[in-house]
Amino acid sequence: xxxxxxxxxxxxxxxxxxxxxxxLFLLLRxxxxxxxxxxxxxLGIMSGNLLWIVVSVLGLAxxxxxxxxxxxxxxxxxxxxxxxxxxxxxxGGIAGLREExxxxxxxxxxxxxxxxxxxxxxxxxxxxxxxALLAQFLPAGAGWGLRLAIIAVMFTSGLVWFxxxxxxxxxxxxxxxxxxxxxxxxxxxxxxFVLIAVVILVEVLLGLVSDPAAQTGDLLPGGRSS
Numbered sequence: 001x002x003x004x005x006x007x008x009x010x011x012x013x014x015x016x017x018x019x020x021x022x023x024l025f026l027l028l029r030x031x032x033x034x035x036x037x038x039x040x041x042x043l044g045i046m047s048g049n050l051l052w053i054v055v056s057v058l059g060l061a062x063x064x065x066x067x068x069x070x071x072x073x074x075x076x077x078x079x080x081x082x083x084x085x086x087x088x089x090x091x092g093g094i095a096g097l098r099e100e101x102x103x104x105x106x107x108x109x110x111x112x113x114x115x116x117x118x119x120x121x122x123x124x125x126x127x128x129x130x131x132a133l134l135a136q137f138l139p140a141g142a143g144w145g146l147r148l149a150i151i152a153v154m155f156t157s158g159l160v161w162f163x164x165x166x167x168x169x170x171x172x173x174x175x176x177x178x179x180x181x182x183x184x185x186x187x188x189x190x191x192x193f194v195l196i197a198v199v200i201l202v203e204v205l206l207g208l209v210s211d212p213a214a215q216t217g218d219l220l221p222g223g224r225s226s
Contacts (some may be wrong), residue, residue, distance in 0.1 A: 009137040029185035031169030037112040038166035044116025046159045056130040057147045079200040081122035086193025093186030
């Protein structure tokens with residue numbers, strides 16, 4: 001892999017990390033409550049990213065070519081899970097607003113690592129991104145050494161990024177400034193999750209309507225449905 005290839009891969013990867021999305025909003029809403037929860041959620045997010053990176057490096061695109069119906073199924077399941085997480089977040093935020101006199105910035109979060117992992121895996125946009133990204137930059141016939149190097153570089157840089165955000169966002173000054181707005185973080189983040197879920201479901205439905213055979217029928221290689 002050339003230096004230009006590495007440069008293009010890292011630029012695309014860092015741009016994806018910096019782009020606001022469910023992972024970032026999850027970290028912010030947890031960081032105003034508890035540093036430990038935010039860090040554990042960051043580890044969960046990168047656990048999910050590691051899975052996406054590994055399966056993409058191993059050739060996930062080939063699987064979707066053989067089983068085109070698999071992608072819309074995964075997108076639908078992910079969108080439903082993401083929508084559920086969004087509704088739960090909004091309900092928690094509304095409940096927090098109704099608690100008069102309570103310390104809205106306080107409170108522990110149950111299973112933050114699992115929450116981070118679920119939030120990341122439930123976003124099927126990540127699946128499409130990683131498949132397209134690595135298919136573009138990974139040379140044909142790349143050896144295991146290069147594949148492992150890509151996994152290590154992307155995982156390490158992503159881990160530093162998300163844990164850094166968790167630590168910075170949970171700093172005392174940040175928490176004092178935004179602690180009282182914690183319920184609003186829940187509501188906004190939840191609304192974002194639901195919006196992304198709706199967009200994904202609409203894209204799946206439009207894909208099924210425009211090309212139902214490619215999306216639902218071709219479960220066998222060669223484009224034949226038994």
